[in-house]
Amino acid sequence: MICGEALQNYGLRSLGFGERLLPRADITLCDQVVLIGSGLIWNVYFAILALCLGFFFSVALAVARNSPRALLRKPADWFVFVFRGSPLFIQFFLAYEAFVLLPRLGFDLDLGSMELTVETRWLARAWLGALLVLFLNTSAYAAQIFYGALQSVPKGDLEAADAYGMTGWKRFRRVVFPTMMRLAWPAYTNEAIFLFHATTLVFFSSFPAFQQKGDALYYAQYFADRTFNPFVPYPIVAIYFVLVTLCIIAVFGAVNRRLNRHLPGERTRIRYRPNLIR
């Protein structure tokens, strides 16, 4: 089996299973490919959870920003302004320093069969703290996208909804929301790609890689420092990221086709050249 030993030792190293010590001398290509791939688990974990949770929050934010009531609109505006106007890197640092200062408390959660103690010190760990920052960050960016789409919903659609006597929640669910999604989806695909790339920042900001459990770029830098040869680990990271980016484009493209399935012709195809600007 190709890289069998390396796979056994380091396949799940980023989660803390397998060999405890990272390879030091005689680093093989197998070690590098497997360990960096193992780190990719974290990138995917952060990206999927932050995106899924952020989706709902960002729709809520977009609707709040569109609200005529200042009490709803202003906080949403400020939230988006703060998270879009400042660098993610600084947000990570700030959040980490804030989480460290939290008092160490534990809460017991009764989940029926098992009991879980939720502790505030989890926030100072990457898996929860960084996830929270990424979630808030992507929510702000996506909220801006959805807000833009919400404002571009054709007037005729809204008038048609009025003519059918739809109001409130029903009008939103049946008319506004689907059109908003359809309009925002190409930009949202772009945001998903950006968020996935942004996950590499986690272990380079304050969040410690506890027991050297890090993400793909963390291990790549480890190898580059060890071997002093950047031409192997970084291209490996690059290939992994290009592959996952292509997967994101494929999945979001499928969703896009579904969102546009009632429309005729070419418009259903997602733009091959995604806009890179966040």
Place this chain on the structure above:
Amino acid sequence: MFAFCEDPSALEGARWFACYLTNGVHFKFYQSFLVVLLLLAVTAPTALAFGFAAASATRSRIPPVRWFGNIYTAMVRGIPDIAFFLFFVIVLDQGIEYLRHNIVCPDWTDPIRQGANFIVCPAARTPQSSSPQFVHEAYNFALAVFTYAIVFGAFCANVLIGAMRAVPRAQMETAEAYGMTRRQAFWRILVPQMWVYALPGLSNVWMILIKATPLLFLLGIEDIVYWARELGGSRTSQYAYPHPDWRLWYFLGLLVFYLAFTRVSEIVLARLTRRLSHGQATAAGEQARRAA
């Protein structure tokens, strides 16, 4: 700085803060803000030049030049920029040393890569270990600027390619009809007209560039993040100005700095867009004409 700062331990309240915020290390912290601005001032034009060169390369009739332009512009789409930052800094450093090694000491027989080491002859070390601290810092900064320019050049190139495509086809056809060569049409028709289409994209790249400046910290530069961590860490009473862990407040300060910076940029760029759209055959230009 102030006369009453002679004995910090006797100070209290506002005076303590006035002295604390004007002591020597804090001036280094304030200087690092200038480093950020300098980075932006140098990187922005360089990246634009790189981007323009790459965008022109993608339109070249020579295939290798075109391929190079396409690969360069495509690379930032799938790969995180931090990976590039970490990669190029080492590559540039090793590349420069390797080139100098070949020039300065051609008789050197030992291999350069010995296992986990990269050993060039002492004369090829860049910068020389005997050179003053200032040279080391300047060299590192220059490497960082170049790295930023490479990465953001690719971003700019993507925008400029789109802008070049957005210039109406009829304009280029008219240029051909007037008997202009490809080169003439490019410089006289395409380039002057593309900027208004490029401006929204370039403003976005500028925003991303501002928000990427804290990453200087990762490249080993003593930038604002470095000093915020350094100064914010708790100080025992051995120091002149003892205080608990204030890193949270320092980072909050940086956050406010960036928020203000991006907000001001946004306003300035919006004005610039309005100005440039004036008299252009675009929706914004038409709106300006109707309003007048």
